[in-house]
Amino acid sequence: MGADSIRRAAAILLVMLAGAAPWWAGNGAQASASANDAMVATIAAARERAAANDPRLKPALRFEEGGWIYVHLEGEPDAMGYQHGYLLGPEIEDGFAAVSAGMTHSTKRDWEFFRKAAKEMLWLKIDAEYQQELQGIVEGLRARTGSKLDVYDIVAFNAFEELPDYYVPWLDKQQKTPNAPNLKSPGNCSAFVATGSWTKDGQIVIAHNNWTSYKNGERWRIVFDIAPKNGYRMLMDGFPGVIASDDDFGINRDGLMVTETTITQFEGWDPNGKAEFVRARKALQYAGSIDEYTKIMLDGNNGGYANDWLLGDRKTGEIAQLELGLKAHKLWRTKDGVLSGSNWARDPKVLKEDTPKFDPNNKESSPNARRARWEELLKENKGKIDVALAEKMLGDHTDTAEKKEEANERTLCGHVDGSPRGIKEWDWEPYYPGGAVQGKATDSTMAKEMRIVARMGHPCGGDFLAKPFLAAHPEYAWQEPYLRDMKAGPWTEFRSGQASKE
Numbered sequence: 001m002g003a004d005s006i007r008r009a010a011a012i013l014l015v016m017l018a019g020a021a022p023w024w025a026g027n028g029a030q031a032s033a034s035a036n037d038a039m040v041a042t043i044a045a046a047r048e049r050a051a052a053n054d055p056r057l058k059p060a061l062r063f064e065e066g067g068w069i070y071v072h073l074e075g076e077p078d079a080m081g082y083q084h085g086y087l088l089g090p091e092i093e094d095g096f097a098a099v100s101a102g103m104t105h106s107t108k109r110d111w112e113f114f115r116k117a118a119k120e121m122l123w124l125k126i127d128a129e130y131q132q133e134l135q136g137i138v139e140g141l142r143a144r145t146g147s148k149l150d151v152y153d154i155v156a157f158n159a160f161e162e163l164p165d166y167y168v169p170w171l172d173k174q175q176k177t178p179n180a181p182n183l184k185s186p187g188n189c190s191a192f193v194a195t196g197s198w199t200k201d202g203q204i205v206i207a208h209n210n211w212t213s214y215k216n217g218e219r220w221r222i223v224f225d226i227a228p229k230n231g232y233r234m235l236m237d238g239f240p241g242v243i244a245s246d247d248d249f250g251i252n253r254d255g256l257m258v259t260e261t262t263i264t265q266f267e268g269w270d271p272n273g274k275a276e277f278v279r280a281r282k283a284l285q286y287a288g289s290i291d292e293y294t295k296i297m298l299d300g301n302n303g304g305y306a307n308d309w310l311l312g313d314r315k316t317g318e319i320a321q322l323e324l325g326l327k328a329h330k331l332w333r334t335k336d337g338v339l340s341g342s343n344w345a346r347d348p349k350v351l352k353e354d355t356p357k358f359d360p361n362n363k364e365s366s367p368n369a370r371r372a373r374w375e376e377l378l379k380e381n382k383g384k385i386d387v388a389l390a391e392k393m394l395g396d397h398t399d400t401a402e403k404k405e406e407a408n409e410r411t412l413c414g415h416v417d418g419s420p421r422g423i424k425e426w427d428w429e430p431y432y433p434g435g436a437v438q439g440k441a442t443d444s445t446m447a448k449e450m451r452i453v454a455r456m457g458h459p460c461g462g463d464f465l466a467k468p469f470l471a472a473h474p475e476y477a478w479q480e481p482y483l484r485d486m487k488a489g490p491w492t493e494f495r496s497g498q499a500s501k502e
Protein backbone atom coordinates (compact mmCIF):
# COMPACT_ATOMS: atom_id res chain seq x y z
CA MET A 1 0.00 0.00 0.00
CA GLY A 2 1.53 3.30 -1.07
CA ALA A 3 1.44 6.47 0.98
CA ASP A 4 -1.31 7.92 -1.21
CA SER A 5 -3.61 4.95 -0.79
CA ILE A 6 -3.02 5.00 2.96
CA ARG A 7 -3.94 8.68 3.02
CA ARG A 8 -7.10 7.83 1.03
CA ALA A 9 -7.96 5.01 3.43
CA ALA A 10 -7.51 7.36 6.38
CA ALA A 11 -9.73 9.95 4.70
CA ILE A 12 -12.45 7.33 4.11
CA LEU A 13 -12.21 6.26 7.75
CA LEU A 14 -12.67 9.87 8.83
CA VAL A 15 -15.78 10.23 6.67
CA MET A 16 -17.23 6.99 8.12
CA LEU A 17 -16.53 8.13 11.68
CA ALA A 18 -17.98 11.56 11.07
CA GLY A 19 -21.12 9.91 9.72
CA ALA A 20 -21.40 7.69 12.82
CA ALA A 21 -21.29 10.54 15.30
CA PRO A 22 -25.03 11.46 15.29
CA TRP A 23 -25.97 7.86 16.14
CA TRP A 24 -23.76 7.96 19.27
CA ALA A 25 -24.95 11.44 20.10
CA GLY A 26 -28.45 10.07 20.67
CA ASN A 27 -27.31 7.94 23.64
CA GLY A 28 -27.03 10.65 26.27
CA ALA A 29 -24.36 13.18 27.07
CA GLN A 30 -21.96 10.78 28.80
CA ALA A 31 -21.99 8.22 26.01
CA SER A 32 -21.62 11.08 23.57
CA ALA A 33 -18.56 12.40 25.38
CA SER A 34 -16.82 9.05 25.50
CA ALA A 35 -17.79 8.31 21.89
CA ASN A 36 -16.41 11.69 20.95
CA ASP A 37 -13.16 10.94 22.80
CA ALA A 38 -12.94 7.60 21.03
CA MET A 39 -13.53 9.26 17.70
CA VAL A 40 -10.87 11.90 18.36
CA ALA A 41 -8.42 9.15 19.33
CA THR A 42 -9.27 7.12 16.23
CA ILE A 43 -8.84 10.11 13.96
CA ALA A 44 -5.52 10.90 15.60
CA ALA A 45 -4.37 7.29 15.20
CA ALA A 46 -5.43 7.24 11.53
CA ARG A 47 -3.61 10.50 10.91
CA GLU A 48 -0.46 9.18 12.58
CA ARG A 49 -0.61 5.90 10.67
CA ALA A 50 -0.99 7.71 7.37
CA ALA A 51 1.84 10.14 8.19
CA ALA A 52 4.11 7.39 9.49
CA ASN A 53 4.02 5.83 6.05
CA ASP A 54 5.23 9.05 4.43
CA PRO A 55 8.34 8.07 2.42
CA ARG A 56 10.10 11.20 3.61
CA LEU A 57 10.39 9.61 7.06
CA LYS A 58 12.28 6.56 5.80
CA PRO A 59 15.89 7.70 6.47
CA ALA A 60 15.01 9.42 9.79
CA LEU A 61 15.18 7.96 13.27
CA ARG A 62 14.76 8.82 16.94
CA PHE A 63 15.87 7.23 20.19
CA GLU A 64 16.36 8.40 23.78
CA GLU A 65 19.46 8.04 25.92
CA GLY A 66 20.82 9.69 29.07
CA GLY A 67 17.96 12.21 29.22
CA TRP A 68 18.57 13.27 25.59
CA ILE A 69 16.47 12.66 22.49
CA TYR A 70 18.63 11.80 19.48
CA VAL A 71 17.16 12.42 16.03
CA HIS A 72 18.69 11.73 12.65
CA LEU A 73 17.47 13.98 9.81
CA GLU A 74 18.47 13.38 6.22
CA GLY A 75 17.85 14.55 2.67
CA GLU A 76 16.20 17.49 0.94
CA PRO A 77 15.36 20.53 3.09
CA ASP A 78 11.59 19.92 3.10
CA ALA A 79 12.10 16.24 3.95
CA MET A 80 14.43 17.06 6.84
CA GLY A 81 11.87 19.56 8.11
CA TYR A 82 9.08 17.00 7.85
CA GLN A 83 11.18 14.43 9.75
CA HIS A 84 11.98 17.03 12.42
CA GLY A 85 8.33 18.08 12.84
CA TYR A 86 7.06 14.53 12.87
CA LEU A 87 9.67 12.85 15.10
CA LEU A 88 9.64 15.67 17.66
CA GLY A 89 5.98 16.70 17.31
CA PRO A 90 4.97 16.40 20.98
CA GLU A 91 8.23 18.04 22.13
CA ILE A 92 7.75 20.94 19.68
CA GLU A 93 4.21 21.61 20.97
CA ASP A 94 5.46 21.49 24.55
CA GLY A 95 8.55 23.61 23.82
CA PHE A 96 6.53 26.16 21.87
CA ALA A 97 4.09 26.57 24.78
CA ALA A 98 6.89 27.14 27.31
CA VAL A 99 8.97 29.44 25.11
CA SER A 100 6.11 31.56 23.75
CA ALA A 101 4.76 32.06 27.29
CA GLY A 102 8.17 33.44 28.29
CA MET A 103 8.38 35.69 25.23
CA THR A 104 4.97 37.28 25.79
CA HIS A 105 5.47 37.54 29.57
CA SER A 106 8.80 39.39 29.46
CA THR A 107 7.99 41.74 26.56
CA LYS A 108 4.34 42.49 27.41
CA ARG A 109 3.61 41.87 23.71
CA ASP A 110 1.06 39.34 22.48
CA TRP A 111 1.92 36.38 20.26
CA GLU A 112 0.46 38.09 17.20
CA PHE A 113 3.22 40.70 17.51
CA PHE A 114 5.88 38.00 17.16
CA ARG A 115 4.07 36.34 14.24
CA LYS A 116 3.98 39.70 12.48
CA ALA A 117 7.72 40.22 13.07
CA ALA A 118 8.38 36.76 11.65
CA LYS A 119 6.23 37.38 8.60
CA GLU A 120 7.13 40.97 7.79
CA MET A 121 10.71 41.26 9.00
CA LEU A 122 12.35 37.82 9.02
CA TRP A 123 10.70 35.52 6.49
CA LEU A 124 11.75 37.05 3.16
CA LYS A 125 15.42 37.13 4.15
CA ILE A 126 15.54 33.44 5.05
CA ASP A 127 17.39 31.35 2.43
CA ALA A 128 15.04 29.22 0.32
CA GLU A 129 16.37 25.94 1.69
CA TYR A 130 15.61 26.99 5.29
CA GLN A 131 12.18 28.33 4.30
CA GLN A 132 11.51 24.85 2.91
CA GLU A 133 12.86 23.18 6.04
CA LEU A 134 10.71 25.39 8.29
CA GLN A 135 7.63 24.68 6.18
CA GLY A 136 8.51 20.98 6.39
CA ILE A 137 8.57 21.23 10.19
CA VAL A 138 5.02 22.63 10.14
CA GLU A 139 3.83 19.85 7.82
CA GLY A 140 5.43 17.07 9.88
CA LEU A 141 4.18 18.58 13.12
CA ARG A 142 0.61 18.84 11.82
CA ALA A 143 0.71 15.27 10.52
CA ARG A 144 1.88 14.01 13.88
CA THR A 145 -0.14 16.06 16.37
CA GLY A 146 -2.81 17.89 14.37
CA SER A 147 -1.12 21.13 15.47
CA LYS A 148 -2.62 24.47 14.44
CA LEU A 149 0.78 26.19 14.34
CA ASP A 150 1.76 27.67 10.99
CA VAL A 151 5.09 28.68 9.50
CA TYR A 152 5.10 32.17 11.03
CA ASP A 153 4.59 30.65 14.48
CA ILE A 154 7.54 28.38 13.81
CA VAL A 155 9.75 31.20 12.46
CA ALA A 156 8.99 33.43 15.49
CA PHE A 157 9.67 30.43 17.73
CA ASN A 158 13.02 29.78 15.96
CA ALA A 159 13.90 33.41 16.71
CA PHE A 160 13.16 33.07 20.43
CA GLU A 161 16.69 34.13 21.38
CA GLU A 162 16.68 37.23 19.19
CA LEU A 163 13.16 38.72 18.97
CA PRO A 164 12.31 39.31 22.67
CA ASP A 165 15.67 40.54 23.96
CA TYR A 166 17.20 42.27 20.89
CA TYR A 167 14.41 43.33 18.54
CA VAL A 168 11.81 44.39 21.15
CA PRO A 169 14.11 46.65 23.26
CA TRP A 170 15.36 48.24 20.02
CA LEU A 171 11.75 48.77 18.90
CA ASP A 172 10.66 50.11 22.29
CA LYS A 173 13.46 52.68 22.06
CA GLN A 174 12.57 53.62 18.46
CA GLN A 175 8.89 53.98 19.25
CA LYS A 176 9.42 55.45 22.73
CA THR A 177 7.00 52.81 24.02
CA PRO A 178 5.45 54.03 27.30
CA ASN A 179 6.17 51.78 30.32
CA ALA A 180 8.41 49.56 28.19
CA PRO A 181 9.67 46.52 30.09
CA ASN A 182 13.32 46.51 31.13
CA LEU A 183 14.56 43.97 28.58
CA LYS A 184 18.20 43.01 28.43
CA SER A 185 20.11 40.71 26.13
CA PRO A 186 20.62 37.36 27.86
CA GLY A 187 23.90 36.08 29.25
CA ASN A 188 23.97 32.53 28.09
CA CYS A 189 26.73 30.05 28.78
CA SER A 190 30.27 29.22 29.88
CA ALA A 191 32.67 27.80 27.28
CA PHE A 192 36.26 27.39 26.15
CA VAL A 193 38.31 26.12 23.23
CA ALA A 194 41.98 25.17 23.65
CA THR A 195 44.78 23.94 21.40
CA GLY A 196 48.54 23.39 21.13
CA SER A 197 50.55 23.36 24.37
CA TRP A 198 47.36 23.87 26.39
CA THR A 199 45.86 20.45 25.70
CA LYS A 200 47.02 16.96 26.60
CA ASP A 201 47.42 15.79 23.00
CA GLY A 202 48.20 19.15 21.37
CA GLN A 203 44.94 19.05 19.42
CA ILE A 204 41.72 20.99 19.99
CA VAL A 205 39.39 20.55 23.00
CA ILE A 206 36.09 22.46 23.01
CA ALA A 207 33.44 22.54 25.76
CA HIS A 208 30.28 24.46 26.58
CA ASN A 209 27.52 24.60 29.14
CA ASN A 210 24.22 26.24 28.25
CA TRP A 211 22.86 28.88 30.63
CA THR A 212 19.21 29.75 30.31
CA SER A 213 15.98 29.58 32.30
CA TYR A 214 15.34 26.09 33.69
CA LYS A 215 11.92 26.36 32.05
CA ASN A 216 13.49 26.41 28.58
CA GLY A 217 16.72 24.62 29.46
CA GLU A 218 15.10 21.43 30.69
CA ARG A 219 13.61 21.13 27.17
CA TRP A 220 16.97 21.81 25.44
CA ARG A 221 17.58 18.07 25.20
CA ILE A 222 17.86 17.19 21.54
CA VAL A 223 20.93 15.77 19.80
CA PHE A 224 20.53 16.47 16.08
CA ASP A 225 22.45 14.33 13.60
CA ILE A 226 21.82 16.13 10.31
CA ALA A 227 22.78 14.79 6.88
CA PRO A 228 21.65 17.52 4.48
CA LYS A 229 21.56 17.04 0.71
CA ASN A 230 23.83 20.08 0.39
CA GLY A 231 26.60 21.11 2.77
CA TYR A 232 28.32 19.14 5.50
CA ARG A 233 27.02 16.53 7.90
CA MET A 234 26.43 18.08 11.34
CA LEU A 235 26.13 16.84 14.91
CA MET A 236 24.80 19.40 17.40
CA ASP A 237 22.65 19.82 20.48
CA GLY A 238 19.42 21.74 20.08
CA PHE A 239 15.85 22.66 20.93
CA PRO A 240 12.81 20.87 19.47
CA GLY A 241 11.45 22.74 16.44
CA VAL A 242 14.50 25.00 16.00
CA ILE A 243 16.79 24.54 12.99
CA ALA A 244 19.97 25.96 14.61
CA SER A 245 21.65 24.55 17.70
CA ASP A 246 20.88 27.92 19.27
CA ASP A 247 22.84 27.50 22.51
CA ASP A 248 25.24 26.71 20.42
CA PHE A 249 27.41 23.57 20.23
CA GLY A 250 28.11 21.64 17.05
CA ILE A 251 30.67 20.03 14.78
CA ASN A 252 30.64 19.41 11.06
CA ARG A 253 32.16 16.76 8.81
CA ASP A 254 34.69 19.15 7.34
CA GLY A 255 36.35 19.76 10.70
CA LEU A 256 34.68 22.85 12.15
CA MET A 257 34.04 22.82 15.91
CA VAL A 258 31.69 25.57 17.07
CA THR A 259 30.37 27.06 20.28
CA GLU A 260 29.65 30.51 21.76
CA THR A 261 28.66 32.59 24.74
CA THR A 262 26.44 35.65 24.41
CA ILE A 263 27.63 39.24 24.85
CA THR A 264 26.19 40.72 28.06
CA GLN A 265 24.34 44.06 27.81
CA PHE A 266 24.54 44.10 24.03
CA GLU A 267 22.31 46.74 22.44
CA GLY A 268 21.28 46.96 18.80
CA TRP A 269 19.23 45.45 16.02
CA ASP A 270 19.08 45.80 12.24
CA PRO A 271 15.53 45.13 10.95
CA ASN A 272 16.94 44.69 7.44
CA GLY A 273 19.37 41.97 8.50
CA LYS A 274 19.08 38.21 8.32
CA ALA A 275 17.91 36.27 11.38
CA GLU A 276 20.72 34.97 13.57
CA PHE A 277 19.25 31.47 13.76
CA VAL A 278 19.50 31.23 9.96
CA ARG A 279 23.09 32.50 9.77
CA ALA A 280 24.20 30.22 12.62
CA ARG A 281 22.65 27.14 11.01
CA LYS A 282 24.06 28.05 7.60
CA ALA A 283 27.56 28.62 8.99
CA LEU A 284 27.66 25.20 10.68
CA GLN A 285 26.32 23.55 7.52
CA TYR A 286 28.52 25.24 4.94
CA ALA A 287 31.72 26.53 6.59
CA GLY A 288 34.87 24.46 6.14
CA SER A 289 37.19 27.01 7.72
CA ILE A 290 37.28 29.75 10.34
CA ASP A 291 37.26 32.33 7.53
CA GLU A 292 34.19 30.83 5.86
CA TYR A 293 32.41 30.65 9.21
CA THR A 294 33.13 34.33 9.86
CA LYS A 295 32.00 35.33 6.39
CA ILE A 296 28.61 33.58 6.72
CA MET A 297 27.95 35.05 10.19
CA LEU A 298 28.74 38.57 8.94
CA ASP A 299 26.58 38.27 5.83
CA GLY A 300 23.36 40.12 6.75
CA ASN A 301 24.33 40.40 10.46
CA ASN A 302 21.17 41.68 12.20
CA GLY A 303 22.73 42.02 15.66
CA GLY A 304 20.33 39.37 17.00
CA TYR A 305 21.65 37.01 19.70
CA ALA A 306 25.09 38.66 19.51
CA ASN A 307 27.76 36.19 20.54
CA ASP A 308 31.41 35.62 21.11
CA TRP A 309 31.87 32.61 18.83
CA LEU A 310 34.55 30.12 19.84
CA LEU A 311 35.72 28.09 16.86
CA GLY A 312 38.16 25.30 16.10
CA ASP A 313 39.32 23.76 12.84
CA ARG A 314 40.57 20.23 13.49
CA LYS A 315 42.25 20.13 10.06
CA THR A 316 44.69 22.88 11.04
CA GLY A 317 44.58 22.79 14.86
CA GLU A 318 43.71 26.47 14.82
CA ILE A 319 41.17 28.04 17.17
CA ALA A 320 39.45 31.42 16.97
CA GLN A 321 37.15 33.84 18.73
CA LEU A 322 34.74 35.90 16.66
CA GLU A 323 33.30 38.68 18.78
CA LEU A 324 30.30 39.54 16.68
CA GLY A 325 28.83 42.89 17.60
CA LEU A 326 26.63 44.81 15.19
CA LYS A 327 28.55 48.07 14.91
CA ALA A 328 31.91 46.42 15.52
CA HIS A 329 33.41 42.93 15.50
CA LYS A 330 36.80 41.33 15.93
CA LEU A 331 38.43 37.98 15.15
CA TRP A 332 41.30 36.55 17.20
CA ARG A 333 43.01 33.30 16.14
CA THR A 334 45.85 31.08 17.33
CA LYS A 335 47.37 27.62 16.92
CA ASP A 336 48.67 27.64 20.48
CA GLY A 337 46.37 29.02 23.12
CA VAL A 338 43.06 28.94 24.91
CA LEU A 339 39.99 31.14 24.42
CA SER A 340 37.21 31.22 26.96
CA GLY A 341 33.78 32.76 27.16
CA SER A 342 31.37 33.67 29.95
CA ASN A 343 29.36 36.51 28.43
CA TRP A 344 31.85 39.37 28.34
CA ALA A 345 33.06 41.34 25.34
CA ARG A 346 36.72 42.38 25.24
CA ASP A 347 37.38 44.30 22.04
CA PRO A 348 37.49 48.02 23.01
CA LYS A 349 35.44 48.99 19.96
CA VAL A 350 32.72 46.36 20.61
CA LEU A 351 32.66 47.38 24.30
CA LYS A 352 32.25 51.03 23.41
CA GLU A 353 29.82 50.78 20.52
CA ASP A 354 27.76 47.64 21.16
CA THR A 355 27.78 47.19 24.96
CA PRO A 356 27.98 50.75 26.32
CA LYS A 357 26.54 49.78 29.72
CA PHE A 358 28.72 46.73 30.41
CA ASP A 359 31.32 47.21 33.16
CA PRO A 360 34.31 44.94 32.46
CA ASN A 361 35.89 45.88 35.81
CA ASN A 362 33.12 44.81 38.18
CA LYS A 363 34.64 41.63 39.66
CA GLU A 364 31.36 40.71 41.34
CA SER A 365 29.28 40.34 38.19
CA SER A 366 28.58 36.86 36.86
CA PRO A 367 30.41 37.34 33.52
CA ASN A 368 33.57 38.81 35.09
CA ALA A 369 33.71 36.42 38.06
CA ARG A 370 33.45 33.47 35.66
CA ARG A 371 36.04 35.03 33.37
CA ALA A 372 38.49 35.13 36.32
CA ARG A 373 37.65 31.51 37.15
CA TRP A 374 38.25 30.36 33.56
CA GLU A 375 41.61 32.13 33.57
CA GLU A 376 42.84 30.45 36.77
CA LEU A 377 41.33 27.04 36.04
CA LEU A 378 42.68 26.84 32.49
CA LYS A 379 46.15 28.11 33.55
CA GLU A 380 46.30 25.55 36.39
CA ASN A 381 45.61 22.80 33.89
CA LYS A 382 47.79 23.97 30.99
CA GLY A 383 49.02 20.94 29.06
CA LYS A 384 46.53 18.61 30.75
CA ILE A 385 43.26 19.69 29.17
CA ASP A 386 41.21 16.87 27.65
CA VAL A 387 37.52 15.98 27.42
CA ALA A 388 37.40 14.32 30.85
CA LEU A 389 38.85 17.46 32.45
CA ALA A 390 36.53 19.67 30.40
CA GLU A 391 33.53 17.78 31.84
CA LYS A 392 34.77 18.59 35.37
CA MET A 393 35.41 22.24 34.51
CA LEU A 394 31.86 22.68 33.20
CA GLY A 395 30.61 21.60 36.65
CA ASP A 396 32.95 23.93 38.60
CA HIS A 397 31.56 25.78 41.64
CA THR A 398 34.33 28.21 42.61
CA ASP A 399 33.07 31.76 43.20
CA THR A 400 36.08 34.04 42.54
CA ALA A 401 34.35 37.14 43.93
CA GLU A 402 33.88 35.64 47.41
CA LYS A 403 36.74 33.16 47.08
CA LYS A 404 34.69 30.16 48.16
CA GLU A 405 33.03 27.02 46.88
CA GLU A 406 29.34 27.71 46.42
CA ALA A 407 27.09 26.98 43.47
CA ASN A 408 25.66 30.37 42.54
CA GLU A 409 25.35 32.94 39.74
CA ARG A 410 29.12 33.49 39.56
CA THR A 411 30.24 29.89 39.09
CA LEU A 412 31.00 28.23 35.74
CA CYS A 413 28.17 25.80 36.50
CA GLY A 414 25.49 28.39 37.26
CA HIS A 415 22.75 27.97 39.88
CA VAL A 416 21.03 31.35 39.99
CA ASP A 417 18.02 29.87 41.83
CA GLY A 418 20.33 29.78 44.89
CA SER A 419 21.44 33.40 44.61
CA PRO A 420 19.83 36.25 46.59
CA ARG A 421 21.56 38.61 44.15
CA GLY A 422 20.28 37.26 40.82
CA ILE A 423 22.06 38.75 37.79
CA LYS A 424 21.05 42.36 37.28
CA GLU A 425 23.02 42.68 34.00
CA TRP A 426 20.55 40.27 32.37
CA ASP A 427 17.55 41.34 34.40
CA TRP A 428 17.50 38.02 36.26
CA GLU A 429 15.85 38.80 39.60
CA PRO A 430 17.01 37.23 42.90
CA TYR A 431 16.59 33.43 42.87
CA TYR A 432 15.79 33.41 39.16
CA PRO A 433 15.18 29.78 38.13
CA GLY A 434 18.01 29.62 35.62
CA GLY A 435 21.63 28.67 35.25
CA ALA A 436 23.64 25.93 33.56
CA VAL A 437 21.13 23.46 32.13
CA GLN A 438 23.35 21.02 30.20
CA GLY A 439 26.93 20.60 28.97
CA LYS A 440 28.79 19.24 25.96
CA ALA A 441 32.43 18.62 25.00
CA THR A 442 34.52 17.09 22.25
CA ASP A 443 38.08 17.10 20.89
CA SER A 444 39.75 16.83 17.48
CA THR A 445 39.97 13.02 17.56
CA MET A 446 36.31 12.64 18.51
CA ALA A 447 35.21 15.32 16.04
CA LYS A 448 36.96 13.47 13.23
CA GLU A 449 34.70 10.52 14.07
CA MET A 450 31.74 12.89 14.57
CA ARG A 451 31.41 12.16 18.29
CA ILE A 452 30.53 14.41 21.25
CA VAL A 453 29.79 13.86 24.94
CA ALA A 454 26.80 15.54 26.54
CA ARG A 455 25.19 15.73 29.96
CA MET A 456 21.59 16.81 30.45
CA GLY A 457 20.91 18.93 33.55
CA HIS A 458 23.46 20.82 35.65
CA PRO A 459 26.91 19.67 34.46
CA CYS A 460 27.90 19.17 38.15
CA GLY A 461 25.18 16.51 38.43
CA GLY A 462 22.91 18.51 40.76
CA ASP A 463 19.12 18.38 40.41
CA PHE A 464 16.64 21.23 40.26
CA LEU A 465 13.21 20.44 41.75
CA ALA A 466 10.33 22.63 40.65
CA LYS A 467 7.79 22.09 43.45
CA PRO A 468 9.88 23.15 46.47
CA PHE A 469 11.32 26.01 44.43
CA LEU A 470 7.89 27.39 43.53
CA ALA A 471 6.71 27.00 47.13
CA ALA A 472 9.69 29.07 48.33
CA HIS A 473 9.49 31.64 45.49
CA PRO A 474 5.87 32.51 44.66
CA GLU A 475 7.15 35.45 42.56
CA TYR A 476 7.84 32.87 39.84
CA ALA A 477 4.37 31.30 40.03
CA TRP A 478 3.64 32.37 36.43
CA GLN A 479 6.13 29.70 35.33
CA GLU A 480 4.30 26.95 37.22
CA PRO A 481 2.54 25.47 34.14
CA TYR A 482 5.89 25.09 32.38
CA LEU A 483 8.56 24.69 35.05
CA ARG A 484 9.54 21.06 35.58
CA ASP A 485 12.17 19.16 37.54
CA MET A 486 15.55 19.22 35.83
CA LYS A 487 17.40 16.14 36.93
CA ALA A 488 20.95 15.57 35.75
CA GLY A 489 21.66 12.62 33.50
CA PRO A 490 25.03 10.89 33.01
CA TRP A 491 27.73 12.14 30.64
CA THR A 492 26.73 10.29 27.48
CA GLU A 493 28.53 9.87 24.16
CA PHE A 494 26.69 10.42 20.87
CA ARG A 495 27.96 10.01 17.33
CA SER A 496 26.75 10.68 13.81
CA GLY A 497 25.03 7.70 12.25
CA GLN A 498 24.19 6.14 15.62
CA ALA A 499 21.09 3.98 15.20
CA SER A 500 20.09 3.33 18.79
CA LYS A 501 21.03 3.62 22.44
CA GLU A 502 24.50 2.12 23.01
Ligand SMILES: [Zn+2]
Nearest residue numbers: 407413458460
Ligand atom coordinates in the same frame (compact mmCIF):
# COMPACT_ATOMS: atom_id res chain seq x y z
ZN1 LIG B 1 26.47 22.93 39.36
